Amino acid sequence: MLKFLPFLLAIGYGLLMMRFSVWRTKKMLAEQSQPLRDPGLLALAQKMAVALELPQIKVNVYQIEAVNGLAAPDGQIYLTQGFLDRKAKGEVSDAELASVIAHELGHVALGHTRRRMIDFTGQNAVFVMLSALLNRFLPGIGVWIANMISGALMAHMSRRDEFEADAYAAALLVKAGIGVGPQVSLFRKLSALTGAAGAGTPAWLMSHPKTDDRIAAIEVLDARWREA
Incomplete structure (x- = not known):
């Protein structure tokens, strides 16, 4: 039993960190x-609600300047105030922001928010175990290597989730009569909107896939649906 103690402690630490997070x-x-109060955006959210056979889709506005959308662990959907400010300036449209809502709905519907909490626990466990092991042979840099490996594993799983949420959003936007055009056009603007964050980061370490890869995957889906 004692030989499993470090592993059990690592899992316990991961669970504790997850709950705190x-x-x-x-x-x-x-x-x-x-709550979101923008009439144009609420109208498009209602179209998507009808497509999903839901009474409504609740969207909240997170009061930070960053440009982002997110799905909280409890399933609530958020757009940042920074995104709405860009809309007020004419830099993004209602339909493009609707595609962000659709994407975050995908994370909720596909269980990504819950799975990410589990992945987070696993990442912490891997980090603790690898740190203990590598520090025996590589004192000083073992922790750094362990952090890089566990981070790369988490980034790979996150990229998978992003592709899945993109596909869900594309299908929902088509069903709601909005189409994938706004989804693609927003992706083309993302680098400018976010300041090209992560431009020099290797793809295998990025938590989101490359924008061109995401656009290509959506266009393949759209072409397939049109042929069908």
Whole structure:
């Protein structure tokens, strides 16, 4: 039993960190958000709700300047105030922001938010175990190598989730009569909107796939649906 103790402690540490992360995220979002009140965007959200046979889709506005959308651990959907500010300036459209909502709905519907919490636990466990092992043979740099390996594993799983959420969003946008055009056009703008964050980062270490790869995957799906 004792030989499994380090592994069990690593899992316990991961679970503890996961619970703390979920609590902190929910608290932060509750304190810094308010319901979306934009009429044009709410109308498109309602179209998607009808397509999903739901009474409505609730969207919240997270009061930060960054340009982003997110699905919280409890399944709530958020757009940042920064995204809405860009819309007010005419830099993005209602339909493009609707594609962000559709993407985040994909994360919720496909269970990504819950799975990411499990993945987070696993990442912490891998990091703790690898750190202990590698530090025996590579003192000083073992922790750095362990962090790089566990981070790369998490990034790979995150990229998979992004492709799946893109596909879900594309299907929903088509069903709602919005189409994939706004989804593709927003991706083409993302580098400028976000300041090309991560431009020099190797693809295998990025938590999101390359934009061109995401656009290509959506266009393949759209072409397949049109042929069908």
